[in-house]
Amino acid sequence: MLTQNQQHQFDFKTRQASQIGINTLLFIIYILLYNLNQLLIIVILDFSSLKPPRHPQGENQIELHRTQKPLLQKRYKVTADETDSRIHKISLPSLTKFRKTEFNPVENIAQPISILNQGNGLRIPNRLPKLESRNEVSKSKYEIQFNQTPRDEEQQKLKPKQKKTSFTPEQRISESPEKNSSYSKKKGGGKQWQGLKFVHKTKAGCQVNKQTKTNQDAAIIFPSNIESQNYGLVGICDGHGVNGHFVSDLIKQRLPIYLEFQLQSQNPDMEECFKNAFELTNSEILQSQFDTALSGSTTVIAMIQQNQLWTANVGDSRAILCRNQNGWRSIPLTRDHKPSDESEKQRILQAGGRVQSQRDFFGNNVGPERVWLSYVDAPGLAMTRSMGDKLGAQAGVSSIPEVFQFTLQQNDKFLVIASDGVWEYLSNEDVMNIIIPYYEQGELDQAGEKLMMEAINSWKKNSPARDDITFIIVQLNN
Template identity: 30%
Template sequence: MVQFSSFLSGLTKSISPKKGKKRRIDLGREATEALAKEARKKGLLLTSPGNVSAKCSGNYMSAYSKGGNKGVNQDCFIVWEGFGGKEDVMFCGVFDGHGPWGHLVGKRVKKVMPAYLLHFWREAMAQCPTLMNGELFKNVNFDRFDVWKKSFIKACSTVDYDLELHPVIDSFYSGTAALTIIREGDLIVLANVGDSRAVLGTTSDDGSMVAIQLTVDFKPNLPQERERIHKSGGSVCEPNDESGVSRIHASIDDETPEGPGLALSRAFGDFFVKDFGLISEPDVTPRTLTTRDRFVILATDGVWDVVSNEKAVEIVSSSSSTAAERDESAKRVVEYAAAQWKCKRPRFVADDISVVCVFFDSPSSSQ
């Protein structure tokens, strides 16, 4: 088994960047890959449809993905229980690629994000200890959310730099949205880059299930996003053949936009508009879980374009009693969304769809 202390040592040893802009970044990737391999053997790491049950944390995850009618499925996901060798930490995310190389960009971000996040988390934690009786103890007053927030912001910046320097993947006109989440005890931390969405299923005072949206869909027409884009020299316009869809363009002239447009205001890659308002900085938000909170749904926009928050929560809630039911919860949301594309948008090409359901307690019975 790979010990967490060995992992931290591996992180330190692996940081040997060469000078110059062309250098490749390696922040603990080898150590993280060793941990990932160990987790996969134990059934605690998932990157293909299936489920993960963790006895230590009580988490129970269901994940599923389905390609649309655009060609290769550009969505992908990761579920990692016992993240970084810590039994009480869970990491998962959904990635929605776009553009000619979108499927490779999404997979690359999924691969390197865990290593960069763990590296910067380790850096931040190193600034939070106290020394007592010659031994190292964690400072009880340190802010767990602040540590994860700083780690996510630095990790996302490094991920984008990794893509820019990649010798094979061309991310100039391709990119990916990424929605990732950490659970550590009763704290969940969400880091959102793009228009994927996280929705919480929680119970109200009368016992009914309520849907609470935890993230913002970062589209170019949001006031604060539009303002940043314009200040950067970009423009936001709505194509005549795409009613209701706003896109970033590299020209400040709304009448004659220059080059292709992007329907996201935050994304990894897409360097053709990175100087015109597109950013990869995540929106990092916390939530302290209570006994009322039942599960959270992470899904790409292939779901939310045709399914309401309330309907998604209803579907998952109705299949959450046993392990066998929970195993199918993500698939049920995906299949429902796929059917809605045919019903609500028959003239549109159906989008790729990926869903991860994270239940915060163990099911009543095993499969």
């Protein structure tokens, strides 16, 4: 007689054996059903292949297709010349010869070209306003002609008589007013122009990934044509946008020429001279080959004649004068044109523009205030005055410079003019204090090296990227 424990073990083994048998039976049934399904599919396919093809367009269309089929075959009927009788291979039907037509490239080139499709391939959203397109493109590669408006005719009267030509960057370098400048290099103390020692330094910025970008800054350094009018001229142009380096380079080459023409009159009004020169230069920029819808440049210049100093600027590049009278102090020679300035902000709003910061995903303000069109988030400029920037001009961004005149004193020691790559994280006093020790030792070139190093370090401490850094230090005579 089995015990209770043995009885339980016997019942478990019996149930396990029966379960295995059931699983085996189900597997066999599955295999049979699968094979039966495959067989049915084969039979159905064979049966369907025996039926005549069904045409969705009816018997009339089928009959029409059958009658047209021989006509299609006759279109490419093989001739005796196209048949190789030896190997019985049929060659392809011969193609008809192309008709030779004359093509005049000049007629196809001389078509209206939209500025939105020029330059660097910049795409403007459809919501943006339509910009004025060019009216005519000439045969020459570097010459462009435009239909003159009444305003153009007025400007033409102010321009020097010369051929209207747009130059390539290489041609501008060869035609630069600075090419024959009379400044010379002095050992240990930078360069010298008519007794004024100066130093010029520039360094390209870098992206967040530390990759070096194109240097969009340009410097105007005592051009010879202004020297012939008994003036000394220095300036900095800070380009922005995809074509900003082209804009700053054009300003460097053309602004001194227009300014020279304005200075040739007797007893010139200096403020009007600067404004006319800026306006003519900006007009040439807007008519240039490259796209200036979202590209432009700031400009600051300082002109010296004996003890008189004039400054003119658009944008946020800056000039300061350092004076040693009962202690050192810096004197600003220009005013930054930014949306944060209340007077500039009101001018933009009155022109129909909009001033606000960029916003993140949660609607919080990010970065400084910028200039926008009232109906679209463009162009987003961080300055209220510049040259170029065709789209920004519709939001009130002006190319008219702000002009100041100063009388130099005995204690005025040196002048600093620089792009915002210097002023972004260094104050006027910081820049002055960096230069003073080297100025007192007569090592102006080392002062430039130190200022460049400190400007780079200030960017490293505050930003993963770096803007272009360009400056000129001019030591004034007593």
